[in-house]
Amino acid sequence: HGFDQSEIDHNSCEKALNNQIRIEAESSQVYLSMASWAEVKGLEGVAGFMYGHSDEERMHMLKLVKYVNERGGHAQISDLKAPE
Ligand SMILES: [Fe+2]
Numbered sequence: 001h002g003f004d005q006s007e008i009d010h011n012s013c014e015k016a017l018n019n020q021i022r023i024e025a026e027s028s029q030v031y032l033s034m035a036s037w038a039e040v041k042g043l044e045g046v047a048g049f050m051y052g053h054s055d056e057e058r059m060h061m062l063k064l065v066k067y068v069n070e071r072g073g074h075a076q077i078s079d080l081k082a083p084e
Contacts, residue, residue, distance in 0.1 A: 018068065021065060025080055033082075
């Protein structure tokens with residue numbers, strides 16, 4: 001039998017959510033990299049702000065992971081490139 005429309009919508013929605021999961025993970029990684037850079041430079045305040053922001057982006061990612069899985073999808077956790 002062919003796909004029905006709701007199945008197609010469901011799959012493309014899951015794809016979009018998985019893409020967003022990767023974007024949140026990557027931005028968490030970028031802030032983490034800036035936090036570490038600032039910390040090594042002795043910029044405590046900047047480092048603290050960046051660590052906090054990294055945590056926030058990770059929380060966004062985790063919310064999406066749980067949402068996809070709870071709705072019967074499978075959240076994809078992909079490799080991340082090291083930020084430049
Ligand atoms: Fe975010």
